[in-house]
Amino acid sequence: QVQLVESGGGLVQAGGSLRLSCAASGSIFSINAMGWYRQAPGKQRDVVAVIVSGGSTNYADSVKGRFTISRDNAKNTVYLQMNSLKPEDTAVYYCNALIQNKLYWGQGTQVTVSS
Helix, strand or coil: CEEEEEECCEEEECCCCEEEEEEEEECCCCEEEEEEEEECCCCCCEEEEEEECCCCEEECHHHCCCEEEEEEHHHCEEEEEECCCCHHHCEEEEEEEEECCEEEECCCEEEEEEC
């Protein structure tokens, strides 16, 4: 059984920063990719950033230049550094991980950006 546990969400003013963490635990032999998604009220869940096992990254256009995804392979942990936050970044942020060809999701962490 694999679990993903997110942390680091909270309330921040526009222009501020937050760092999200997501740690994977359990029977893990290899992690193919890890990523962050977000879902605002009344909207669908959208991809924010993804990092694959080789280290390549992809970002949604709306966060390019402001957010950075990184990964600590030794800790099976993925991070999302969020800078220059905007009110439209307010959402529940979910991490996911493709582990042994199965997709797992975390429980989500709320990020609220006030104007």
